[in-house]
Amino acid sequence: MPLLDIKNLTLEIDTALGWVKALDKINLSIDSKEVRALVGESGSGKSLIVKSIVGALPDRWRVTADRMNWKGRDLLSMSDTQRRNITRNEMSVVLQNPTTTLDPSATLGEQIGESIPDSMLDKGWFWQRRAQRHTIAMQQLHKVGIRNHELCLSSYPHQLPDDVCQKFAIAMALVSDPKLLIADNPTMGMETTTKIQVLRLLAKLNKTRGLSILFVSHDLLAISAMADTMTVLYCGQTVESGRMSQIKRRPLHPYTQALLDSAPSFRRDLPPKAALSCLEGTIPTLQHLPIGCRLGPRCPRAQKDCVKMPAVRRIHDHHYACHFPLHRDKP
Amino acid sequence: MLIYLGRRLNLLVITLLILCIASYILAFLVPGDPLINLSGNPSPSADQSAQLRLMYALDQGYVAGFWQYLKLTLAGNWGLSLTSQNPVFQDILQFLPASLELSFYAMLISLLVGLPLGIMAGLKHRKFADMGILSVSLMGFSVPVFWLALLLILIFALQWGMLPISGRLSLLYEVPHQSGFMLIDILLADISDKSAVLNDAIRHLVLPTLSLSIVTSALVIRLTRRSVINVMSSDYIKAAYAKGLSHAQVFWRHGMKNALLPIMPQLAMQFTVLLTNAMIIEVIFSWPGIGEWLIQAIYQRDFPAIRGGMLAVSSLVVIFTIAVDIIIRLIYPLSKRQFHAQV
Ligand SMILES: Nc1ncnc2c1ncn2[C@@H]1O[C@H](COP(=O)(O)OP(=O)(O)O)[C@@H](O)[C@H]1O
Ligand code: SF4
Ligand SMILES: [Mg+2]
Numbered sequence: 001m002p003l004l005d006i007k008n009l010t011l012e013i014d015t016a017l018g019w020v021k022a023l024d025k026i027n028l029s030i031d032s033k034e035v036r037a038l039v040g041e042s043g044s045g046k047s048l049i050v051k052s053i054v055g056a057l058p059d060r061w062r063v064t065a066d067r068m069n070w071k072g073r074d075l076l077s078m079s080d081t082q083r084r085n086i087t088r089n090e091m092s093v094v095l096q097n098p099t100t101t102l103d104p105s106a107t108l109g110e111q112i113g114e115s116i117p118d119s120m121l122d123k124g125w126f127w128q129r130r131a132q133r134h135t136i137a138m139q140q141l142h143k144v145g146i147r148n149h150e151l152c153l154s155s156y157p158h159q160l161p162d163d164v165c166q167k168f169a170i171a172m173a174l175v176s177d178p179k180l181l182i183a184d185n186p187t188m189g190m191e192t193t194t195k196i197q198v199l200r201l202l203a204k205l206n207k208t209r210g211l212s213i214l215f216v217s218h219d220l221l222a223i224s225a226m227a228d229t230m231t232v233l234y235c236g237q238t239v240e241s242g243r244m245s246q247i248k249r250r251p252l253h254p255y256t257q258a259l260l261d262s263a264p265s266f267r268r269d270l271p272p273k274a275a276l277s278c279l280e281g282t283i284p285t286l287q288h289l290p291i292g293c294r295l296g297p298r299c300p301r302a303q304k305d306c307v308k309m310p311a312v313r314r315i316h317d318h319h320y321a322c323h324f325p326l327h328r329d330k331p
Numbered sequence: 332m333l334i335y336l337g338r339r340l341n342l343l344v345i346t347l348l349i350l351c352i353a354s355y356i357l358a359f360l361v362p363g364d365p366l367i368n369l370s371g372n373p374s375p376s377a378d379q380s381a382q383l384r385l386m387y388a389l390d391q392g393y394v395a396g397f398w399q400y401l402k403l404t405l406a407g408n409w410g411l412s413l414t415s416q417n418p419v420f421q422d423i424l425q426f427l428p429a430s431l432e433l434s435f436y437a438m439l440i441s442l443l444v445g446l447p448l449g450i451m452a453g454l455k456h457r458k459f460a461d462m463g464i465l466s467v468s469l470m471g472f473s474v475p476v477f478w479l480a481l482l483l484i485l486i487f488a489l490q491w492g493m494l495p496i497s498g499r500l501s502l503l504y505e506v507p508h509q510s511g512f513m514l515i516d517i518l519l520a521d522i523s524d525k526s527a528v529l530n531d532a533i534r535h536l537v538l539p540t541l542s543l544s545i546v547t548s549a550l551v552i553r554l555t556r557r558s559v560i561n562v563m564s565s566d567y568i569k570a571a572y573a574k575g576l577s578h579a580q581v582f583w584r585h586g587m588k589n590a591l592l593p594i595m596p597q598l599a600m601q602f603t604v605l606l607t608n609a610m611i612i613e614v615i616f617s618w619p620g621i622g623e624w625l626i627q628a629i630y631q632r633d634f635p636a637i638r639g640g641m642l643a644v645s646s647l648v649v650i651f652t653i654a655v656d657i658i659i660r661l662i663y664p665l666s667k668r669q670f671h672a673q674v
Pocket of ligand 1: 013015022040041042043044045046047048049285286
């Protein structure tokens, strides 16, 4: 049974121009010990998926799903308390942009302290617990590569540089020893050495403790090294998902192809100084979605049939939504 | 921090200096002999006149004159009132506490009423409770203070006779002036039926305080509500929920502090608004405070008193504003990023 299993997740948000579907029939599942990459250009709704999973959306927005199960229990229909218990003990999230997701008026020490569940402390008097929390926090900070833990724990978010806040957010997510880590762009704005350190830490936790990771990133190189499976998102829809190796070798969806082509490090055959390929145009805004396949206007393979929304098709565990997939030209 | 303190103190001194300059200029602009306006002696003899001219250095140019005036002002010599011939400074010391007392209680009540209601409305954003609180506060907000005061008098004092119409204390009682704050004075005073006097003083306080605090409560509600709404929809509150904290934990640990701290300066500033409103209320309730005193002075063209009263009230407002700024700076970490004074 998958750890997290999402089927047909739809999110409607109210904008100035009325309700729009920011996420449309998203499918996503994460097995235990799996590292799943979630990729897509900015504005494709990656962060919205992350927020829907942990319930960090405004109350007004409408989240519906055929299934949104955590270990077989439906997250959407359970009570607030039950859901909080799961997010408290079993899954952790690093939201995008830690500078705004950290409380500006509390020290980082207080904030990481309240992420440590009581069950991790041994029995003791409450004054001893404070010291225990401090020790746990300190060790976790060392793991993500923050050496000056005293300064970090006693500082307010605005007193520290962004990349330290970013590392701190990762530490805070990992401190409760979760089953699943959802990381939204966790290495954004980090320099290469620290980035490698963080990625290595995540990989190690995945191997040794069986941590599952939903890894949201632009960094295809980091993703391809870490992830087992990948889900490609475009405009609030899942366009392709499957095993990383398979998608890398033979992407079926034109958008995935374009995404892979745009990453120079993926193309060994690229001659020096060659122009990088990219899709024409930009991602449409939610208010002006094209009818039919949302990639339509930008798609190099688009044909007349593409004005109809392509259904999700499946070859083994490889899913794609396209009328005219690559590498599968009809005989 | 030291630089910051230095800046604020600098601002304080300069603003006070400007106020002094303005009050000095006023003595020359208003009708009448500047000498009389400054000293408050309505018909000095030739001898006295020469002495006063020397004292105020009137013949040595404006700069020397102002310097002299500044020294006298700092020493507490603010001239005499033209009508009563009392020293202005002593008068102010006597009347100002009454106004402060009134404003202070009104502020207290506004906060006690406004903060909880504002928070409640903010947490129940767009729900029934929010709409209800908001519309009531809008009504309170749009009522003119003096009209409200008259209405309250009409209902509670005249119609129902529950509360006294005017004054600070029934004429039956005599409380020696010590701090100027009536309730404190009563508690300090060595009088026989203390509880009766206290009761009477409080009954006198009710109507003026109520009419003052309704408007301010409405303001406090609106400020608090907006701030709570903003904070509760912010990313870090969502993140706190995502950590698995309960509603109560999120609100008390992350929401409350962030919602209230940024509006503290605005809340504190309401005190100065209150003080000005209090002056109007004082006239209606014949409350022996600085407002009533100042209005009398204006009616009687008592320029030394007008000058002194304005200087006192404006200095008080400035000092209060800067003090609030410094206190907030001490307790609110985020404000440390702001280096320059804000108005
Ligand atoms: N608070 C919001 N209000 C309105 N639209 C939003 C809001 N947050 C995100 N969106 C829209 O949802 C889409 C997806 O955003 P996001 O999930 O942040 O993209 P990504 O993380 O993939 O860059 C964007 O088109 C954005 O305009
Ligand atoms: S369905 Fe058509 S437009 Fe959409 S991705 Fe496939 S080929 Fe392109
Ligand atoms: Mg994002």
